[in-house]
Amino acid sequence: MKPTADSIAASIKAAEGRGLPPIHKWDPKAVHDIDMRIARDGTWYHEGTPINRPELVRLFSTILRKEGDRYYLITPVEKAGIEVEDAPFVAVDVEAEGEGDAQRLTFLTNVGDRATAGPDNPIRMERDPETGEPAPYVLIRDALEALIDRKSFYRLIDMGETRNHEGEDWFGLMSGGSFFPVLPARELPQA
Secondary structure, three states: OOOOHHHHHHHHHHHOOOOOOOHHHOOOOEEEEEEEEEOOOOOEEEOOEEOOOHHHHHHHHOOEEEEOOEEEEEOOOEEEEEEEOOOOEEEEEEEEEOOHHHOEEEEEEOOOOEEEOEOOEOEEEEEOOOOOOEEEEEEEEOOEEEEEOHHHHHHHHHHOEEEEEOOEEEEEEEEOOEEEEEEEHHHOOOO
8 A cells, every 4th residue: 555644644643752753773665655745945745735734744754764865754664755855854043052163053943853063963065056056954863954044044154254174264164063164265255
């Protein structure tokens, strides 16, 4: 039987406990694709219709796993392939604590996850090859990233600093004892 959003939700509810489900331990034999998609803006769709229940989106997000370039919703009995347009999550806010090397940047996602950038949760920057527009990401958990939204990215830019990185000056961000390069200093606009 092909999984549906309802059958997956029922399986999650049955396996629910405290914290995130142990999806790393699950190896279901039933593998199918379902018509579910996560848009670049973080909206989840099922059969072309937005899922407007935040608690259901949160529930699905707890069983999301990335394997290679594919994304799956995993339950103890089934594995359903879904489409993800960019990153599965969007970082909708960032909080900064401390300064300099002691600074910690904690991100909040659209599904309620929190992650503090550092060695285990790096920030990375991509650029649109056509427009050159920056696309910043932070690793949230288990190979699942969040696209950092524009307002949070602008706030991060205000917190940035220039440091030597691999023999070159880079503008970037400190968090959790790590420096994350954003842009070579030579590309910064001159005042």
